[in-house]
Amino acid sequence: MTLDPVSDAFVTVLAAELPPQTLRPVEARFLEEPRGRFRGDGGVLALPRTVEEVATILRACGRARVGVVPYGGGTGLVGGQVMPGTARPLVLSLERMNRVRAVHPLENVIVAEAGVILADLQSAAEAEDRLFPLSLGSEGSARIGGNLSTNAGGVNVLRYGNARDLCLGLEAVLPNGEIWNGLTRLRKDNTGYDLRNLLIGAEGTLGVITAAALKLFARPASVGTALMVVRDPSAALELLALARAEAGEGVSAFELIHRQGLEFVAEHLPDTRQPISPAPEWMVLVELGLSRGADNALETVFAAGLEAGLVSDGVIAQSDQQRAAFWRLREAIPEANKIVGSVASHDISLPLGALAGFIEEATGAVRALGPFRVNCFGHLGDGNLHFNVFPQDGHDRSEYDDLRHDVSRRVHDLVMALGGSFSAEHGVGRLKVEDLERYGDPAKLKAMRAIKQALDPQGIMNPGAVLAPG
């Protein structure tokens, strides 16, 4: 079934059903995405303020067979938020649905609309002395609806889980324009199919999330953060086991950092403090959050790691300022990567046991294809690495456009052979539709198509994302 581009007639009719200024010409910022691989070609922008307005919009799009591209903060890295081609869609931005509807500190629940910026949600929790633990580089502009639609990950998944794990209930508009009021604050509710988790991670292809009830947590009274130089990724994993033996679920973050990333930061973001110099080949950023004694626990972990020959150097943050500097270094790595410009980026996950071997083998495989630099870093505790491939110094990524596909194929083939995933936290979007076709389980793909057809028979929701048009 083909879709129609938005027409003047469509806009006129729909505008009459909505408050003034809800529909507008689409601005350029809604047609671009951070990595510059996809570009939209016009359409109309809708800025609803209520779930009822979203429902009105979806019903109209269904009647007119107009595609709908839900838009959060626009920070996604796989092109899920930008629809190229001439079937110009309605871009549905949730940015005006940006109210925190309620905070229930005693229940540890916050209810927020889809357009709330992640950092604002964190602040609203903090104002009640609670923690909303989802945390990622783009939290200053990402919106919670997008975080949920893509099941975002980030640096605290190790302890608190993905966006999926933080969600108790949803309000959403389904592709037929019906409102699902599933905004429960319950911890347990076994009344039928798990529509919540079906919408989470569906990247806007099965409906539009308009609000969510989310879990809050106690803010750990004692937080300790350290950088530790490790022998290699395998030693880092052993160190993680030591940290867990000492602090249990108190290990909040365990991030792997490679020298290549530190060198990119030193070159392109020279104001960034580098607490350990010269840059070691491998180090980890460890954070513990306990009711007391986090720094002592870090010292115990470091001593145990030293004795076991896993770590050789380290520094524990002595102030909030120093802790912020450690995290600033971690966050500078993807920023520096972006400045350098990768030939290919891979957001992969592996069973923990396969991780160390993969890094070695994949680096070799990529270097066999060309004179590349590899920056491998990320959420080691989750088995989630960003394995990014860069040209040699003085060269531009555009010189290797013809190799990009081969590089990614090699990396992903290896990941899949080891029982891993070609998209750990970024999703499929439009970038990895082919990968999903290639690597996805056939029975699952068939079931996905059946579900898509059942809930969105006209295919209006985020056309071309996740699943290739049928």
Place this chain on the structure above:
Amino acid sequence: MTLDPVSDAFVTVLAAELPPQTLRPVEARFLEEPRGRFRGDGGVLALPRTVEEVATILRACGRARVGVVPYGGGTGLVGGQVMPGTARPLVLSLERMNRVRAVHPLENVIVAEAGVILADLQSAAEAEDRLFPLSLGSEGSARIGGNLSTNAGGVNVLRYGNARDLCLGLEAVLPNGEIWNGLTRLRKDNTGYDLRNLLIGAEGTLGVITAAALKLFARPASVGTALMVVRDPSAALELLALARAEAGEGVSAFELIHRQGLEFVAEHLPDTRQPISPAPEWMVLVELGLSRGADNALETVFAAGLEAGLVSDGVIAQSDQQRAAFWRLREAIPEANKIVGSVASHDISLPLGALAGFIEEATGAVRALGPFRVNCFGHLGDGNLHFNVFPQDGHDRSEYDDLRHDVSRRVHDLVMALGGSFSAEHGVGRLKVEDLERYGDPAKLKAMRAIKQALDPQGIMNPGAVLAPG
């Protein structure tokens, strides 16, 4: 679309595709369920040993339009495992698929077939010095496939989540007979719709779970267990907040116990030790699991509770034997309930803030209908109560058959008005199909029917469970 009962011809043809003895006459135990509300009427029993055999069976049932009732340990309390009526189904028991396929202690993952008994799974984890935290009264006979299909809860949900939260990956056979190999050990995998969570909690209506990759945890080195007498449910909730302030995520269990339950136990299971005498109106069973000092932490919590006027008495287990006795008392409550025989049982959840008010109001509402005794107990920390209604001493539940419906309606109406759930952890099964129709969100129900139709167009999977036949 109507289904056909199993015929001799069907059995003959299918038997030829399977190893000898895979199909058998169905034994009586597969036609009964614990509460005696549903009874099967024959059919044939299938005892496959492999996922391929399950696929063969489902394909044959699809061709012949024979209903399939997946069967785990048979411990479900809502009739999901027993199909009444004359359209005699194939009962698919997973009991011979009972291998632990692999344990990965360093990854904290165990891979088990659906037929593994929950207690055996706990033991397999313990043998590797790990914890598989799902724990519930029927763990000695419940099987993990059933636990996942019903998204079982139990006493450790507070800390570790429901069955859903413990599952990383699934192997399953879909209604069309295709095998989905989703048995990943990954912590992060954003590659398409969340089929795993769709099957979990679908109670066998969307396919058959044949194996799962499950999360393991470190066994807390220091476990402390206490009984504390609380003023009322509201004080219990404040005490929970104190416990969390002291022990963070280390609060593993927080169970509410009412005097009525203790009296039932004293009368019907008189060998059960009752550490606090005379029986208090309300008490809680608290368990902490920490890396060290759990008993000290319990003492701190008790002292703080005493000072705040929340608790008046308490006892901390001084040995493993004493701890086991505390838990034995907790587990004896549903056993005693069963002996007394309830007029109506309710497995409800509420927002924590609404809990205390509900108990008072619902008890009043029920007593207005008849001379009933109420035993309200359960997983307070999850907002999940078992609100069970019994006849006066010397009377039998059968005397109140005509009131059962009204009692449940009153209780559930109140639960729903407070934003709760009429099935917190037991599921819908066949018992609560009407409740789901009545209380379920219309848009969600429509989406559920569309998904069911898409994945199981013939309606062969557990007919009559969860959704009324269309």
